[in-house]
Amino acid sequence: MRRREGRLRDGGSGPAVSGVLIVGAGLAAVRTTEQLRRNGFDGPITVVGAEDHPPYDRPPLSKQMLRGEIHDVALKPAEFYGQHQITLRLGVPALGIDAAAHTVALADGETLGYDQLVIATGLVPQRIAAFEDLDGSYVLRSLDDCAALRSHAASARRAVVIGAGFIGCEVAASLRGLGVQVVLVEPQAAPLAGVLGDQAGALIARLHRDEGVDVRTGVTVDAVAGGEAVESVTLSDGSVIEADLVVVGIGSRPATEWLRSSGIDVADGVVCDAVGRTSAPDVWAIGDVACWRAADGAQVRVEHWSNVAEQAKILVAAMLDLDSAPSPGVPYFWSDQYDVKIQCLGHPRAGDTVHLVEDDCRRFVAYYERDGVLVAVVAAGVPEKIRTARAGIAAGVAISEVLQPA
Template sequence: MTGTLIVGGGLAAVRTAEQLRRNGYADPITIVGAEDRPPYDRPPLSKQMLRGEVDDVALKPAAFYADNGITLRLGVAARTIDAAAHTVTLADDKVLGYHQLVIATGLVPNRIPTFPDLDDICVLRSLDDCVALRDRAATARQVVVVGAGFIGCEVSASLRSAGAAVVLVEPQATPLASVLGEQVGTLITRLHAAEGVDVRTGVGVVEVSGTQRVESVTLSDGSVIPADLVVVGIGSRPASDWLADSDITVADGIVCDAVGRTSAVDVWALGDVASWDGVRVEHWSNVAEQARTLVSAMLGLDAMAPAGVAYFWSDQYDVKIQCLGHPRVGDTVHLAMDDGRRFLAYYERDGALAAVVGAGIPEQIRTARSKIAAGAPITEVLQPV
């Protein structure tokens, strides 16, 4: 087979195919996806779709694939790769050849193996996960969300907004402590508490009890929470297990150079599953830039490593939390504005502005981008007292 094979049915796959056609690539393109539906957008799953506000999250209409000569092979996962033979074997034993292979398989949600095997213990990664969780939450009396990272916080906000009683459990001192630090994490706690979420921090889950259905959750401090639905949001890992016996180097994700090239000839990777130059970024906004860079390198065009300032966001209740840069736990945090709900925090590292996090104030976030990129002194953004 000539042409490009893209393994993974999400945003990274679509953006790669799109960039190939935009750059005049005329050979066949095939996207292989493990799910039995065309590629869709994942961020709405924990927000608008979970709240029942939208049902269609497809990234592209069906005509896009037909018009651009892109073949979709859905409902079948890739099982193994033979990089020397330039072939991928699928779960249905079908063998596909390729000239160039792009791996964009994303993430797999972590689970807690000690939990019982009950339908009322859910994770949220796929559209099917979202539909199942939404249906169960509609009749749940109390939901326990385990893990207060972005997914846990967004799920808690969405379910609480839909009227559910929610208990959010986090072993760290605050929600998002490992990402944004405890000072800003305290403001996130305040936001959820104001909406009626019971936030339990500094404790873990010891046991989930129930026979046919979830009945209660026991925490490490000995407290027992009545519950009939548990959502596990304790992070994800790269979906790279199928490469275990291949020649492709995998560490924390697929190891790539600065333009997405892996250790195997004619094999590339991008998105959540890929570590470019030792950095793996799990943010939606990163994918389009990586796709442009990867496709340029693949086609022999000028290809520069993605530059600029990292950006991500999280919608919780009516507040959009936005981040520019890469906050670190050891940064000095300057809280520049706080009105009890909205806030603005600057992160200082070695005397320079390293990142900014804001809630409900998009304009102030946008103006900080150039200063972060330039490594501006923190004094440029701090207002004199």
């Protein structure tokens, strides 16, 4: 790591002590701090977060946390940060970067200096303006969002979940578990069709319908009715759904607005090379906000929990100029819906040829083929199929080698 002289405040007008500054206080920040300390970096580390909460795990928010089964999603115990000499600056958003001066401006008026800066600001949920001022309408991204939604769900009778991506499907499943009637609305042909394709999406729709969810696909929301609170939602097919709870899960965008005047390249996230280095000197990006260059030259942004740990190893190895850096592994993600864990290994695309090799009307296994090669496996409730497929996907084996003879 190229070291710069630590800059101290000069009469109260200069930036604070330099070191590694991480903007964003989530999983990506924690994994980066772990790798820095594990690899011998002993300089100052400061983590800046817009929320008041210490870094916490987001996946449980739409599942166990929403259902009230767990109440603590902290990624690390409080003493971890003191033991590893990591300073948390919470409840204070970053407003901008001066890349030439190596400083970050905070919303409380302070300016922090850095030797190396890691952007880890994650995502911002997309919203529907018509719902913004109505009680009973929620997005789910933060711990506070989850607490508010859980409180409302305790007395709700009928919910409309708009968007059948991972968050929408998981929220629908959790609300059904709480006894709420749910209508799941998705403009595509099936839930998760944009990620897993129509065929696997139809199987996920079947799972939800078997659990009593009213799945409406190929429709959008036209209007919402209500005085101060949500009363009904009108769909593009003219149907009107009574509801006292609406959850908007129509996706998220990278949290990059604060970088507009920084000069850092941004296009569907912060543009990075293959190790997380941005267009600005000594500035890196990791996690959901980061668009890394893949082996084929494409810029890829991956929004999966397991991806962050691998990126942290690669980024820190490059930052510290270590002799060897790990290679990216096979992407993996999962989604818990009801009693079924839906797991995906590899890079599925909606246009892939899908081979459904197992299906018992609830659990299934699908192989994804592209140009004659196995590129992904999606397994719902059949974890052993994921474990055995990793080597084949990594090696790019022919689909004929993994399909059983008819």
